[in-house]
Amino acid sequence: MATINSSYKNADVRGVPAFETLDTIIDSNLVAGAEPRIQEPVRLLLADNQTLAQFTVVGLDSTGKLVKATYNATLASAIVPIGVMAHGATSGTSNTTKYGEVWLTGCYNAGSDDAGTDSPLIWDASFDTLAKKTTWQGVIGKPSLLFRSRLGGNAS
Numbered sequence: 637m638a639t640i641n642s643s644y645k646n647a648d649v650r651g652v653p654a655f656e657t658l659d660t661i662i663d664s665n666l667v668a669g670a671e672p673r674i675q676e677p678v679r680l681l682l683a684d685n686q687t688l689a690q691f692t693v694v695g696l697d698s699t700g701k702l703v704k705a706t707y708n709a710t711l712a713s714a715i716v717p718i719g720v721m722a723h724g725a726t727s728g729t730s731n732t733t734k735y736g737e738v739w740l741t742g743c744y745n746a747g748s749d750d751a752g753t754d755s756p757l758i759w760d761a762s763f764d765t766l767a768k769k770t771t772w773q774g775v776i777g778k779p780s781l782l783f784r785s786r787l788g789g790n791a792s
Contacts, residue, residue, distance in 0.1 A: 672742060679736070692758040693744075
């Protein structure tokens, strides 16, 4: 654990606070550039039995419901990224009422390496390289949604 200075005066007299765990603060940046700007989130219906955390990169399944985006060898079999979850959301079976709020625009930081270092985005395991994370802009035809490296070779 890191050493964090306490602001308690005379800690030796009053006792030292005992923390079970301390917050771990890491340096990460959600955005990689100012343009295109992040606009208000849009509400989209979640697919059945989904648990999507905040900042998950999402797409639409074959029924038009929200799921985690996945990379596949062909565009026809991929679930193409359409945005990033603004808040976490969970749905049950036969979902008709649970929605996720998704940012459809923005220039998001995909990380500085294949592991996604320096980025809070949550990707499906099939996006295992930085190149896979940053190649979708032209394919999806949405110039208002970008995934770039803030520190890597394709930094904006």
